[in-house]
Amino acid sequence: MxxxxxxxxxxxxxxxxxxxTSPFLLLGAAAAGAMVWSLRGIERTGTAESWYNELSTLAVLVALAMxxxxxxxxxxxxxxxxxxxxxxxxxxxxLALLTAAVLVSCAAQAAGTAVLYHTYDHPLPGVVSPYAVPVPFATAASGAVTGIALASWTRSYLPLLLLALGGPGYVLYATLAASSRMGWTMGRMEQVAYQLHNPFIVQTPSLTGVSLLSLAYALLVLAALAALALAARRRGAVLFVSLGTAVALLAGAAGTALHGRHTYPWGTPIPDSEVYGHSGASPCRELEGITYCPLPGYESWTGLWHSVLGPAMAQLPEEARKPVLWQDSHAYTREMELPPGRGMVVYDHADPGSGYWEAWLIADAARIALNMDFTPHRAPCRATGQARITVAPWLFDLPDTLSALEKAEITAAYLTDHTPAPADLELVRALEELPRERVRQALHLHWDRLVSGELGSVELAEELGVVLESPADTPMSASDWDLLSPLLSSQQWGEGYPVWNADADVCGRAS
Amino acid sequence: MSAPAAAPPVHVRGLVRHYGTRTALKGVDLSLGRGVTGLLGRNGAGKTTLLRCLATDLEASAGEVRLFGLDPERAAGRTEIRRRLGYLPQNPDFYPHFTVFGLLDYMAVLKELGSRRDRHDEVRRVLVRTDLYDRRHSRVRRLSGGMRQRLALAAALLGGPELLLLDEPTVGLDPEQRIRFRSLVSELAVHSTVVLSTHQIEDVAALCGRILCLDRGRVIFDGTPGDLVERARGRVWEGAGDPGDGCTSWRLADGRHRVLTPHGTDSPGGGFTAVEPSLEDAYLLYTGMDRGRG
Structure with missing residues (x-):
């Protein structure tokens, strides 16, 4: 024995x-590394979850190579x-071939995991449950086991041939047939493939329950594929036992998927206690009146947010309403306690230095401070002609690395939410030219009327010695964008940046 | 699992093997010790089926097979038998993308040969013995038919098997290689049991101390080559005339005919004289006689 x-x-x-030493694996590993690395540039700030997502992408590529x-x-x-x-x-x-294939797949995945891990700055914010870590390894191994099962059943290179033709075929489809009926069919096939790969609605490595279910599903599918490989070209009892085992394992995987979808449906708030390693302590912390409630594992980001919001809010009077910032997950709905009128939501990605992310953060905080009926995920209110509409753009401290057009776009994206008047655009532009202290004093002086919406843009302009020539009582039209920046009009969008919120309610006037 | 000390390498009683409704072996009895045993018979006589049963590649439908005293139908016995067995199948099918060395190394692993170094030493040994050492880095797909046959023999020789089953091993070998093959098998037979199935009567004549003739699933002769030849004495003739029907005959290079008379020792006709029978004559006569009886 x-x-x-x-x-x-x-x-x-x-x-x-x-x-x-297979050339398929060596070439595949090089291609996988290049692909994962090229995708890295999309997010500037790495998180444990973005690292994990890279591992999942890598696992699919390793699976294909294997x-x-x-x-x-x-x-x-x-x-x-x-x-x-x-x-x-x-x-x-x-069995020896299956074992070797699983070992080499896992070794390739482990090497990629280590390399990717060391290319990040540490510690990485966020949480990855240890139960989630083996899942990409199982995914990576499933490619090899599927290859063995198919080759054993077909006794041919046909599966490999189909894979070799499928790659270029897919690229061809993506470029030629994406809008045709075939494109729809391929889209459905993609969806099915994706669902088979990960059938859960909530997909995050931070939740213990989701991680355990994902792990169980991945291992059951892997074992089922191995049983199918062992059943190939067998007869009698061996065939019966192998196929029976495969069917039982697949049924288990399907049951796990259904249970996961039922337990974690989309939109149901999930408490922090379900995050792996959560201590149970309150997630919230207050800095200069602003409350920050990061997701477990993201505590270090409090400083990141405050470095943006702190200076901006310091420009406003002490009595300005301070936001309560909750961080939500992009993968699931976090159970949050958002105070009415003060709550704002950020997500588990950050892009400091880009300007867009910072402006978006300041805009929401400014809406809260300026009493603009702000509720996360609700359409913003209309504030045509109101001076408070101009405050957030004045607070944006956009980096000089951005071009003038980019800066104008960021400002326009905010303004269009509130259906500005032409005079509002004129004032926003004028405020940029004025000394900041002078603007600040004016805002402090008229703060109550500003946040109640009574202070119009024309009045604030007069206060600052600026003469506005455009109307303040009608919403702007597409051709008015050059009042903010001549770069915007007809440059990017043909007929100008769309004004989409003209029928919204007027922002509240009660303080 | 240990075998009884005095058990013969091959012991078969009443071996029957069916393929669906066809019966390939119909109660074969035999017991083999050291030396080379030739397995003769027409196509479809059951030679390959018998070898596959002895090689543990096929299970018997009925009867008893014991190899080294072990039962091949039991998993432990089968594994132990396979450790001590070398088998060259009729149509060896090797993975074409291996190198010669790589393939034999792989086979050596399957045969449970020891450490990497021991395995490689053994691979080199069989490569030398089969005159393939210079081709050790060649891909299998680049080998000629004769070289592949030698490769199959090399694979069968791995581990120095006590029982060597060779199913038509000299197909595709050139005369020089056949001589080398005979020399090799003769050496092996000193310490091993070799069963050689072939249509090459010269190989049998040169190598085998014992011959088994199979016909339609039965052993119809079990004896020495001399016994077989002796049975043909007085039934082989050469002459210039026409032997007529009812005899096996063929034309010789000098225009005369060689005639085998299966049913008696009478001359097939005027002008024919009895000649010394060869093993081939004897084999043809014996299998023909049996057909005549049946």
């Missing part, structure tokens, strides 16, 4: 060495047994 086990290990090692790498060896076992009689029989040989 010991001799048999030693031979099994030797065969596993023999297969592992051959798989590890599918190709393992097919020749699987065909060898299925079609060219060499000798039909050896102490290590057919089942042992297939």
């Amino acid at each position: 010991r001799r048999h086990a030693a031979a099994f290990l030797r065969l596993t090692w023999f297969n592992s060495r051959r798989l590890a 599918f190709a790498a393992v097919t020749p060896a699987a065909v060898r076992e299925a079609r060219h047994p060499g000798t039909p009689v050896a102490p290590l029989g057919r089942t042992a040989r297939l």
Whole structure:
């Protein structure tokens, strides 16, 4: 028995060495690394979750490479047994190949995991449950096991051929047929493939329950594929047992998926206690009157947010209403206690230095401070002609690295939410030219009328010695954008930046 | 699992093997010790089926097979038998993308040979013995038919098997390689049991101390080559005339005919004289006689 086990290990090692040096794997690993690295640039600030998402992408690429790498060896076992009689029989040989394929897949995934991990600054904010970590490894291994199963059943290179044709075919589809009926069909197939890969509605490695379900699903599918491989070209009891096992495992995987979808449906608030390692302490912390409630693991981001909001809010009077900032997850709905009129929501991504992210953060805080009926995820109110509409753009401290057009776009994106009058656009532009202290004093002086909406843009302009020539009582039209910046009119959008909120309610006047 | 000390390498009683409704072996009895045993018979006589049963590649439908005293139908026994067995199948099918060395190394792993170094030593040994050492880095797909046959023999020799089953091993070998093959098998037979299935009567004549003739799933002769030849004495003739029907005959290079008379020792006609029978004559006569009886 010991001799048999030693031979099994030797065969596993023999297969592992051959798989590890397969040109398919080496080329695939290089392509996977390049692809993951090229996707890295999208988010500037790394998080544990973005690292985990990279691992998931890497796992799919490793799975594809291993599918190709393992097919020749699987065909060898299925079609060219060499000798039909050896102490290590057919089942042992297939098991050794499966074991080697899983080991090499996991080794490739581990190498990628380590490399990606070390390319981030640490500590990474966010939480990845230890139960979620093996999932990409199981995904990576499933490619090889699928390759073995298909090659064993077909005894041919056909699956590999289909994969080789499928890649270019998919690119062709993406470029030529995306809008056709075939494009719709392919879209549905993509959706099915994605659902099979991860069938859960809530997908995040931070939640313990979701991680456990994902792990169970991945392992059940992997085991089912291995059972299918062992069933290939068998007869009698072996076939019955192998197929029966595969069906039972697939049923288990389907049950796990259904249970997960039922337990974690979309939109149901999930408390922080479900996040792995959550201590149960209150997530909120107050800095200079602003309350920050980060997701577990994101506590270090409080400083990041405050470095943007703190200076902006310091420009406003002490009595200005201070926001309560809750961080939500992009992957699930967090159970949050948003105080009416003060709550604002940020997500688990950050892009400091880009201007867009900072302006968006300041805009929401300014809406709260200026009593502009702000409620997260609700359409903003209309404030045509009101001076308070001009305050947030004045607070934006946009970096000089942005071009004039980019700065104008950021300001326009905010203003269009509130249906400005032409005079409002004129005033926003004028405020940029005035000394900041002078503007600040005017805002402090008229704060009560400003936040009640009584102070109009024309009046504030007069207070600052600026003469507005445009009307203040009618919403702007698309052609008015050049009052804010000549770069905007007809430059990017043909007929100007769209004004979409003209029918919204007028922002509240009660303080 | 240990085998009884005095058990013969091959012991078969009443071996029957069915393929669906067809019966390939109909109660074969045999017991083999050291030395080379030749397995002769027409196509479809059951030679390959018998070898596959002995090689543990096929299970018997009925009867008893014991190899080294072990039962191949039990998993532990089968594994132990396979450790001590070398089998060259009729149509070896090797993975074409391996190198010669890589393939044998892989086979050596399957045969549970020891450490990497021992394995590689053993691979080199069989490569030398089969005259393939210079081709060790060649891909299998680049080998000629004869080289592949030698590769299959090399695979069968891995681990120094006590029982070597060779199913038509000299197909595709050139005369020089056949001589080398005979020399190799003769050496092996000193310490091993070799069963050689072939249509090459010269190989049998040169190598085998014992011959089994199979016909339609039965052993119809079990004896030495001399016994077989002796049975043909007086039934092989050469002459210039026409032997007529009812005899097996063929034309010789000098225009005369060689005639086998299966049913008696009478001359097939005027001008024919009895000649010394060869093993091939004897084989043809014996299988023909049996057909005549049946």
